[in-house]
Amino acid sequence: MDILRIATAGSVDDGKSTLIGRLLYETNSITKDKIEALESASKRKGLDFLDLSLLTDGLIAEREQGITIDVAHIYFSTPTRKYIIADTPGHVEYTRNMVTGASNVKVSLILVDARQGVVEQTARHLSIACLLRIPKVIICINKMDLVQYQQSTFESIQNSLTELIAQTTFEGQEISFLPISSLYGQNITQAAEHMPWYQGNTLLGELEAFEFAETQSKAAARFPVQFVIRPMTEAYHDFRGYAGKISSGTFQVGDAIRVLPTGQESTIASIEKFDQKLSKAEAGDSVVITLSTDIDISRGNTLVKASEEMAPQLKDFSAQVCWLDHQALSAGKTYLLQHGIHITKAKISQITERLDVVAQTSTENVDSLKLNEIGRISLRTAQAIHADQYADNPANGAFILIDEFSNSTVGVGFVS
Amino acid sequence: MSTLKTSIQDKIGNFPRRLEDESIYIMREVAAQFERPALLFSGGKDSITLVRLAQKAFFPGKIPFPLVHIDTGHNFPETIEFRDWLAKETGAELIVRYVQDSIDQGKVKEESGKYASRNVLQTVTLLDTIEEFKFDACIGGARRDEEKARAKERIFSVRDDFGQWDAKRQRPELFDMLNGRISVGENVRVFPISNWTELDVWNYINEEHMEIPSIYFSHQRQVIERDGMLWADSEHLNKEADEIPFEAIVRFRTVGDMTCTAAVASNAVDIDVIIEEILSAEISERGARIDDKRSEAAMEKRKQQGYF
Numbered sequence: 261m262d263i264l265r266i267a268t269a270g271s272v273d274d275g276k277s278t279l280i281g282r283l284l285y286e287t288n289s290i291t292k293d294k295i296e297a298l299e300s301a302s303k304r305k306g307l308d309f310l311d312l313s314l315l316t317d318g319l320i321a322e323r324e325q326g327i328t329i330d331v332a333h334i335y336f337s338t339p340t341r342k343y344i345i346a347d348t349p350g351h352v353e354y355t356r357n358m359v360t361g362a363s364n365v366k367v368s369l370i371l372v373d374a375r376q377g378v379v380e381q382t383a384r385h386l387s388i389a390c391l392l393r394i395p396k397v398i399i400c401i402n403k404m405d406l407v408q409y410q411q412s413t414f415e416s417i418q419n420s421l422t423e424l425i426a427q428t429t430f431e432g433q434e435i436s437f438l439p440i441s442s443l444y445g446q447n448i449t450q451a452a453e454h455m456p457w458y459q460g461n462t463l464l465g466e467l468e469a470f471e472f473a474e475t476q477s478k479a480a481a482r483f484p485v486q487f488v489i490r491p492m493t494e495a496y497h498d499f500r501g502y503a504g505k506i507s508s509g510t511f512q513v514g515d516a517i518r519v520l521p522t523g524q525e526s527t528i529a530s531i532e533k534f535d536q537k538l539s540k541a542e543a544g545d546s547v548v549i550t551l552s553t554d555i556d557i558s559r560g561n562t563l564v565k566a567s568e569e570m571a572p573q574l575k576d577f578s579a580q581v582c583w584l585d586h587q588a589l590s591a592g593k594t595y596l597l598q599h600g601i602h603i604t605k606a607k608i609s610q611i612t613e614r615l616d617v618v619a620q621t622s623t624e625n626v627d628s629l630k631l632n633e634i635g636r637i638s639l640r641t642a643q644a645i646h647a648d649q650y651a652d653n654p655a656n657g658a659f660i661l662i663d664e665f666s667n668s669t670v671g672v673g674f675v676s
Numbered sequence: 677m678s679t680l681k682t683s684i685q686d687k688i689g690n691f692p693r694r695l696e697d698e699s700i701y702i703m704r705e706v707a708a709q710f711e712r713p714a715l716l717f718s719g720g721k722d723s724i725t726l727v728r729l730a731q732k733a734f735f736p737g738k739i740p741f742p743l744v745h746i747d748t749g750h751n752f753p754e755t756i757e758f759r760d761w762l763a764k765e766t767g768a769e770l771i772v773r774y775v776q777d778s779i780d781q782g783k784v785k786e787e788s789g790k791y792a793s794r795n796v797l798q799t800v801t802l803l804d805t806i807e808e809f810k811f812d813a814c815i816g817g818a819r820r821d822e823e824k825a826r827a828k829e830r831i832f833s834v835r836d837d838f839g840q841w842d843a844k845r846q847r848p849e850l851f852d853m854l855n856g857r858i859s860v861g862e863n864v865r866v867f868p869i870s871n872w873t874e875l876d877v878w879n880y881i882n883e884e885h886m887e888i889p890s891i892y893f894s895h896q897r898q899v900i901e902r903d904g905m906l907w908a909d910s911e912h913l914n915k916e917a918d919e920i921p922f923e924a925i926v927r928f929r930t931v932g933d934m935t936c937t938a939a940v941a942s943n944a945v946d947i948d949v950i951i952e953e954i955l956s957a958e959i960s961e962r963g964a965r966i967d968d969k970r971s972e973a974a975m976e977k978r979k980q981q982g983y984f
Contacts, residue, residue: 261690332828333820335873342692344871360848486704491737499736505701505852534732546700546733559708584848598853601705660853667857669847 261337264467266369267346267362267394269385274371275402279442280334280347281312283464286449289336290315312442331361340468355632356584359388359672363658366472368394369463374407374439378420380618386421387617390428391580391634391674393654396470397435400463405441409454414439427620430651434470438463476543479653481509482571483563484600489548501532501548502557507600507655508648509565511549512540516566519557520646521573525566526551543655560602562646571646571656577675578612578638580650581629585663585670588628589637595670596662597641605642606661612636637673650674691879695872696729701852702831702868703733703815707740709856710813710864714771716802717743719755720931721888722817724762725869725877728886730815731766742769744814746802748794749776750912750933758889773805790902790914793935803839806863813856813864821873831870837861875954882947892950894927894942905938929954 268276284290290298294315302311334345348361362368368389372382382399389397399421407413418437425435438447439458446452449464461469489501511517515528529552531538533545541547549563557563564570583589589608597606613636614626622635629635650657661671706713715730717723730739745759763770775794778784783804784797806814820826830846832854847855856864869877881888898909900919907913909921912935926939927950944950 261692263692263694333871335821335871337873337875342873342876356848360850363850364852486701487708487734489734489737493736496736501736503704503733505697532735534735544694544697546697546704548735596857598855600853601708655851658851658853660850660855662855662857667855667859669850669855672848672850 261340261342263342263344264367264470264472265344265346265365266367266467267348267358267365268369268371269348269358269362269381269389274373275313275442276347276371277313277315278311279369279371279400279402279440279448280345281315282442282445282448283345284315284334284336285310285312286445287336287338287464309443331357338464338468343467355384355388356582358385359392359582359584362388362392362394363672365394367396367398367467367470370397370399372399372401372417374401374403374413374417377417382421383424383618386424387428387620388582388634390430390433391582391617393430393433393651395433395472395475397433398463398466399435399437401437401439402442404439404446404452404455405444409439409441409446409452411455411457414458424620436460436466438466476508476653476655477510479508479543479648479656480568480571481511481515481563481565482507482648482653482656483511483549484602485557485559485561485563486601487559488557499550500554501550502563503546503548505546506541506543508543508653509568510540510542511563511565513538517551517563518566518570519555520562520564520571521644522556522561524555524557526553526555528552562600562602564646571648573644574641574647574675575644576609576638576640577647578636579659579673579675580615580634580636581661581671581673582634583629583631583671585668586631587663587670588630589661589671590628591637594664596664597639597645597659597673598662599645599647599659600656602645603662604645606639607641608637608639610638612638647675650676691876691883695869695876696732696880698852698871699729699868700733702854702866703730705854705856706813706815706866706868707734709854712809712811713741713813713815713866714744714809714811715739715741715768715815716817717745717759717770718817718931719745719751719759719889720817721877721881721892722819722869724758724886724888725872725880726815726817727762727766727768728880728884729868730768739766739768741815742771744771744773744805744809744811746798746805747772747774748798748933749774750794750910750935752889752891752908752928752931752934754889754891755931758887762887771805771809773801773808775801777801778804788914790916792914793933795933795936799839806839811863812858813866815866815868817869818867819872819874819877820867820870829867829870831867832856833865833867834858835863835865839863841865875951878947878951878954882951889931891928891931893946894925894944896923897926897939898922899924899926899939906941907938908934910934 301314332347336343346361348358370385401414401417440447447462483504483506485502485504487503489503491499513528518525530550531541532548591608591611594607596603611626614623615634648656657675659673660669663670775797778801784800818826830849898921899906900921927942928939944953
C-alpha cells in the first residue's frame, strides 16, 4: 500500500477544515463516538447541521478564534492508498507553517472561495507549491453553492490564474481545477448533482488516479550515513555497518561507491534491513550498508556510486530561501546550515533578491528578509556540502538554517 | 457512498512499509543527535512497536538507549510481566520509577472519589526521572491520529525545564530534516510513529509477528459497568455500593492504568479479528480512555503540563 501526502492551503474561511471533515466523513473515517461529539458540539454552537470543520480545528486558541493556527496532520485511507493530509494555515502570518506542511508532499490542494475569486493568498500558495516543486496541484473552487453552481464563475476563476500558472509551473507538474461544495458534499467523493456541466473527476477520484513517478529513485544515488553500527559482540566482532535512509537513486550489492567528502572508494558488500539481506535498495529505504574494505566513515558522510555523477561540492553558492522566523534574515549573519543530516556553519554573504510571489516581481540586493518572505541569497559554508540542484534532486537539494543562539529552525533553502 | 465503504479484506495485511523506514530514520537521528536519550515504555502496543523499530534501527547492535517505565502501581499485572520479558528478550536496559515514591515524598497527592486515577500524577514522576538521568530526548509512542491536540505535534517536540509544550513555539519541520538542538535544561520529546494510525500499528504487529500483552486479546475478567463502559475490577478502583462486579468476556484496545482504561466486550482471540473489530468499530481508540473525557480540551491541557 502506498502513501500519498497532501498539503491543503487556502485563506481564512475558504472552508478548508470543512473540506477535510467532509473527506473524512464520506470515506467513513470517523467513528461513531466522534460523530456524536461533533453533533453535540455543533448544537452548542447553535448550528442545525454537522459542523465538519470541528473535526480538525484542534487547539483551544483555534476554537476561540475560529481559525486553524498550526499544521495539523490528518489520516484516512481507501483500499488503494493511505492518505496523510498536512492541513496548513492560510492567513499570511503563518506562511511558514504552510511551507512546512507542504515540504514532502506530492499533492497541494489550494482552496478558492468561489465568491471571492483569486486573492493574494491563492497566488502565494500556488507560487510556493511551484517553488517546492510539488508535482500535482489541485485548485478547488469551493462554496459553489453560494454562486448558484455557475459554470461561468468557475471558468472565470480558472482563467484568472492562467498567467500566473504559466510563470510559475515547471515541466511535469499537473495542475487541475475542480468546482466543489464542501458543505453540501458536491464533487468531494461523489459527482456533483448540481453541476452537470462538470464532467471531470471528483476530488477523491483525482487523488486516487494520481500516479506519481518516484523522481527520487531515478535521481543519482545518495546515501547519507546517519549512524555507524559496531556491535562489538562475539557474533558480530568485526561488523561495521553504515545505517541511513537512501535519499535518492538505487544501490546494489557489488556497486563501486565513493565516500563524500573524503573521496575514498570501496564496494558494497551487503545491504541489510534488520535480519534480511537485500540485493538492492532504493530511495526511501532505511538500510544498513557494509563495505568490502575497512575505511573510515562517520556520520554526515555520503555514499555515492562511482559510476554516477558526484553531488557537486559547494562552499560558495546561491540558493532560494523562505524565511520562517520573527527575527529577520540579515546579510552578513552566520547561521548553522543543516543539509540532510550534515551540519556546518554558514555565513550569508548577500541577499541578492527579494521575490514578490504574488506579483512575480523581485527587488535586487536587499538588507533583510522578514518572516514569510522569499528571496535569493548567496552564502559561504565552513565545510563544503555535497548538494544537488533542488530541481533535479529535491531530497539532496534542500537545507535548513538554524539560529545558533535560539536553536530554532529559522529558514529553508533550495539550492538553485 | 457504498462504493467507498472500505472493505475489511482490502486492509488486512496492508501495512504501508514506508512508515517503517521513516520511523527507523527517526530512531537513528535520536541516537545520533542526543547524548542521553531514553525510550518511554508504557507496555502498550505503541511503545512495543517503538521497541521493535529501535531493535531494527540498530541491528545487529543493541538498542543504544534504555527503556524507561513510569510505574503508576495501577498497571495491569500482565503489562508488567510483559515489560520484563521484553527487556530481557531485546537485551535493552530497563529503568523503572514509581509514582508511589512521588506520593510518599509528598510531591503529589493521590486523587479521591470514584474517578480517582494516577494518570495525572505520573507526569511529576516522569519529569523527576528525566532530571535524575539528565535525559535530553524521550521517545514516545504518541500518534497524531489519536486525538485532536496530538494532530499538531511535531516529531521532535522541544520542552522547557518544566516539561511544558508550547504550540506556538514549535519548530517548523521541513522535509525529513530534524533539528534536535536544545539549550541546557531543555529536552525533546520524540514521536517516531507520529504518522501511524491505530490500524497501521495493528497491521504492523500482525505482519511482524510481534508478541503483545495478553490483555489485548479477549479474556474473562471481573468488571463493573460505569458510564456505559466496562471497567476492570481491581483493588485500585473506588467502587460505589451499587457497582457490583460481574464476569465478562472483554479485551482492551489501549493499555493504560486499570483505573482509566475501559474494556470492550469482545471475542477477538487473534490479531486478524482485532483488525476486523477496529475497522467496524463504532468507538475510537481514545474513546475508551476515561481521562480524555474530563473535558473537550483535556488532552491539550495535560500536554501543556508535560504529560506525554
